[in-house]
Structures are given as structure tokens and as C-alpha cells.
Amino acid sequence: MTLSIRTLAFATALTAVGMAHAHNAWLLPSTTVLSKPDTISVDAAVSNDLFVANHAAMRLDNLLITAPDGSTVKPESEAKLKHRSVFDVDVSTVGTYRIAVVNAGGFASWKDKATGQQKRARGTPESLAKEIPADAQEVTVTQSVGRIETFVTVGKPSAPKPIGQGLEMVSTGGAFTDLAKGEKATFALHIDGQPAKDLEVTVTAGNTQYRDQLAETKIKTDDKGQFSVTWPTAGMYWIDASTKDNKTTMPQAKERRLSYAATVEVMP
Amino acid sequence: MQVRYSLAIPALAALFGVPAVAAGLGASIEVPRLNVSEYHRPYVAAWIERADNSVAATAAVWYDVRTRTNNPEGEGTKWLKDLRQWWRRTGRELQVPIDGVTSATKPAGTHAVSLPDAAAAKLAPGAYKFVVEAAREVGGREVVSVPFQWPPTKAEQQRASGSTELGEIRLELKP
Numbered sequence: 001m002t003l004s005i006r007t008l009a010f011a012t013a014l015t016a017v018g019m020a021h022a023h024n025a026w027l028l029p030s031t032t033v034l035s036k037p038d039t040i041s042v043d044a045a046v047s048n049d050l051f052v053a054n055h056a057a058m059r060l061d062n063l064l065i066t067a068p069d070g071s072t073v074k075p076e077s078e079a080k081l082k083h084r085s086v087f088d089v090d091v092s093t094v095g096t097y098r099i100a101v102v103n104a105g106g107f108a109s110w111k112d113k114a115t116g117q118q119k120r121a122r123g124t125p126e127s128l129a130k131e132i133p134a135d136a137q138e139v140t141v142t143q144s145v146g147r148i149e150t151f152v153t154v155g156k157p158s159a160p161k162p163i164g165q166g167l168e169m170v171s172t173g174g175a176f177t178d179l180a181k182g183e184k185a186t187f188a189l190h191i192d193g194q195p196a197k198d199l200e201v202t203v204t205a206g207n208t209q210y211r212d213q214l215a216e217t218k219i220k221t222d223d224k225g226q227f228s229v230t231w232p233t234a235g236m237y238w239i240d241a242s243t244k245d246n247k248t249t250m251p252q253a254k255e256r257r258l259s260y261a262a263t264v265e266v267m268p
Numbered sequence: 269m270q271v272r273y274s275l276a277i278p279a280l281a282a283l284f285g286v287p288a289v290a291a292g293l294g295a296s297i298e299v300p301r302l303n304v305s306e307y308h309r310p311y312v313a314a315w316i317e318r319a320d321n322s323v324a325a326t327a328a329v330w331y332d333v334r335t336r337t338n339n340p341e342g343e344g345t346k347w348l349k350d351l352r353q354w355w356r357r358t359g360r361e362l363q364v365p366i367d368g369v370t371s372a373t374k375p376a377g378t379h380a381v382s383l384p385d386a387a388a389a390k391l392a393p394g395a396y397k398f399v400v401e402a403a404r405e406v407g408g409r410e411v412v413s414v415p416f417q418w419p420p421t422k423a424e425q426q427r428a429s430g431s432t433e434l435g436e437i438r439l440e441l442k443p
Contacts, residue, residue, distance in 0.1 A: 048406050213408040213432065 023048055023055055025261060026238055027099060027150040028206075032177045032265040034154045037092040039076070042099060042150070045084035050206045050238050051263070053084035058148075060085050062102050068095025068158045095158035096177060100149035104166075106250050107144060110136035125250045132252075141252040150263040153177040164193035167241060167258035172226055179231055179266040186228040188221070189241055191258060195225025199243055203229050206236035234268035292442035293388045294380065295327065297400055298435025301376035308405035309373035310433055311347060313354035314381055317397045317413070323358040324396065325387040329370045350403040353411055378435070391418045398426075402433040414439045 028043040028051045043051070044058035057080045065073040075087035091097050107122035113135040121131040132139060145166040157175030162168060169176075172186045179185050189196040204216040219227045231237070242259040249256075297314060314327040329351075332344025345364060349355045364370050368384065396418050403409040410433035414426045420441035428437050 212410065214406070 024050060024238065024240070025058060025101075025146075025148045026051055027058075027101065027148055027263050028236065029099065029150050029152050029263070029265075032150070032152050033267070034091060034152070037090075037154055039088050039090050040152055041086060041088050042075075043084045043086055044101065044148075047083075050204055050208045051236060052209050053081075055083065057081055057083055057085045058101060060087065060101065062104075063087070064098075064100050064102055065089055066098040066100070066160065068093055068097065068160075070161060073097070089152065091152055091154050094155035096151050096153045096160055096175060098149060098151060098160040100147055102166075103144065103146040103148075105144060106141055106253055108132055108139065108141045108252070110139040113137055125252065128252065139252070141250065141254070143248045143250040143253040143256040144259070145256065146259040146261075148261045151176040162190060162193065164190075167191050167196065167243065167260040169239065169241075169260060169262055176262070176264055179264055181231050181234045181266055181268050184228050184230045186226055187239075188225045189227070189260070190225055191243070191245070192247070195223070196221055196241075196243065197223055197225055199225070199241055201227050201239060201241045204238045204240070205233060206238065231266040234266050237264050237266055238262075239264060292385065292440070293383045294440040294442075295383070295398060296378050296380050296436075296438045297328075298378045298437070299374055299376050299402070300430070300433070300435040302407070304407065306406050308407070309375060310402040310404040310407070311351050311373065312400065312402045312434075313351045313359065314398065314400045315354060315358065316383070316387075316391070317357065317399050319395045321357065324391055325383065326354070326358055326362065326366070326369055327383050327387075327398075328381045329354070329359075329364065329366070330373045331364070331370065333365065333370065333372050347403075347405070350409070351401050352403070352409065353399070354401050388418075393418060398437070398439050400430075400434060400437050402430070404433055408432050410434050412437050416441060419443060 023046045025046045030041040043053060044060060045053040045056065046058055047053060047055035060078060063075055065075060067073050073089060075089055078087040089097065089099060105122060105124050106128055108128050109118065109120045110132055112119055121128060128141060147166055147168055157177050159171045162170045168190055170188050170190050172188050174185055189199055189201065199221045201219045201221060202216050204214065208214060221227045238261060240261045244255055244257045246254060247256055297312060299310060312330040316324040316327065318324055331348055334344050348359055351359060397413040397415050399411060399413040401411045410430045412428050412430045412434050414428045414437055416426055416439060420443045422443055424441050426439040429435065
């Protein structure tokens, strides 16, 4: 939990607002189930309260919308407001759309040789290579791969094709947009296409501002990377997981931090 | 020793002009130690409420007193409204910081809260509640109240305990 939100805050929070604290990064679609083609709106923000935009707008540089047929859809009316970003998605074909903000990069910390000052930077392998001086001491570079996503379906749901990279939630047969109160849903978490075993998943209902306790549910994935949730109430839910390993693809990095967050809607 | 003390107290009282018989009100608030992955010290407000829920006095407000200049998260006052009951009852009408009332957030442990004698002296006889509210970033919120009668007829201690965000709340009454 700490890890994921930290990472996401690193990757997505406005630098002006700061990144000292951990926050949840989330997408909030206006609708997740449509009977016919339409346009939906999505809010994207980073905040503690789900889903209250009271901290920082999410950067949409890495927004990727995938149609049911695998083609890429361009967002419309994109705007970054003070506390949230917004965009429209024209959902025109039958099936399930994947709306994702994928952050890949790294962060580095080192001690400046001359001043002994602790320095930090984040960015791509290339930009980090440029920023870290050659004589820097105690250099640690950590790769971060984060995915924040949600799903929207027109008509009958389809199964979005797994990405096969980083940490992601994949269907075990059921749809991401066919969830109902009192029903059990089973999903799997994969890392680089392989089941993520024994990984803690946090499921939190939205509207946290209207209750005294956060009431998050923590579940561990099984040997197949699967976890099940029986939805206690209808509403928007935030599913979050994070882990780290050493399978870095960045030359300087020794550690890779993986995070995943999805927003799903549960119907009454 | 015994003799010295009994002499010293009235002497001190005389020196500061505090009548030795003044009715007093003291309290302590326990901030529980929580085993959570991400911990932030809670915002806490403590106040005295009349039977009609109006506020007689705010005893303490602990919040992130840093300002935008030295706090990457911005003004800590932004989240005062998350002490929701206190905010409705009186918080929104107050201007923080308040000398002797507001202070920085406190770590886990038991912290004393003193009510100035002047505030206690202003309480009209009647039924009151000492209310403590805590709200924690990425955590929960809890309100605990301790009822009491003013003025007290004998020295007594009232207690109540929170279950999530607050530990034991103790109220000391001195006639």
C-alpha cells in the first residue's frame, strides 16, 4: 500500500504540490456500462480520499485508451484542472474499453560529491543518466512501473487482452464491468504475464469521505495469482496492489517497483 | 517534606493570586499506537459542549501547523474541516492558531490538556460533555465524549475510551 501510493505519487503528482506523502491515484469513469455507443467522461486525480479530487490533478501524458478490438482511441476534451484532470472517451464499438495511465520510469537518489547534499531525480533511463553526475556517491536507482486503469463496456463485455508487462489485473473469465452487490468476483494479478502469487491486494469502496473508517479489505492472491471479492455494497471500488522485484529493464536500476490500481463499478 | 509542601502551596497560591479553592478541570487524551503501513499523526480537537450541543470552550486543537513555506503538502489548516464535528460546532468560526489551544500534532501516548481556570470559571452550573475528536490522514475518525456536571461536588475522575483512533480520555474534576 505504502509502496504503491508512494510510487504513484512520485509518478503522477504535480511536482508543485509535492510528493512527500503517499496518495491514491485514481481514474473515475462517469459510466462503466452502456447499452449503445456514447461518450463518457473520466476524472483523473491523486488524493487520499476516494474519489474526492482534493489534492492534485493526474498528468495525462501517458494516457492510453484501448478499444475492444485493440486499437488505440484518442481522448477528447482533455483538460488539467487544479485538482483533477478530465477527458472524454468516445466509446463507439461493442465490448470493453481499457482506459489506462501507465507510468514507466525510474527515480534516483545520490549524494553530491562536492556538497554532500542528498539529491533526487526521476525520469527516463536517458534523463536520469544525464542528471546524475559522474562523480555522484551512493547512487541508488529504482525502476518504477505503474498502471492506473478503469474499464468501460458498450453492450456485451469483452476481455481486454492482457498486457504481459508489469503488474496487472487479468480476467479469470468474468468481466471487469459486470460486478454486482453480493456476488463474488474472481480476478488474477500477473507480473510480466505470470501469476503474482501471495501478493496483497487492497479493495476499498469509494465515498470514503462519508464514513469514519477507511474499511479497506486486504486479500492475498493464491498460487494462481487469483483473488476473490464478494462485493458488500454497490458503488465504485478501488483495487490496489504493489510489489517490488529485481527484474529491472533499466541498466542503472537494481530494484523494480510495480504498482497497480483499478477502479471498478459494482451495481446494486 | 510534608510540612514544606503544605506551606509552599498556599504561599504560591497567594503569590499568583489564585485562590487555593478554585474549581479545576483537567484532562488527558491518549493517542493510540497503530500498526498501519502508512501512519500520520491524527488531528485532534477537544472541547466542552453544553447540553444543547453548543460549545462552551475549545480546549485543544492539534493539527499540522506548518504553512505552505515549509510544508510540501501545503497548509495544514486545509484539513481542519476533517475534524467534522468540531468544525460544525465551532471550528469554522475560529481563527487558528489560538494561543494556548492549538499546537502541533502529537505522537502516540498520553497527553495532558489543561483548561485555563478562566474558561472553567465561566462555565455556568449544569450538565456538560468533554468531547474529543480525532481524524487521521489515510485513517479513520472517532469522537469520544465524557459527560460531567459543573461545578463538581467532589474531586473525581471520569473516563471513556475510544476504539479506533482514540485511546483513553480522562477528565479530572476538582471542586
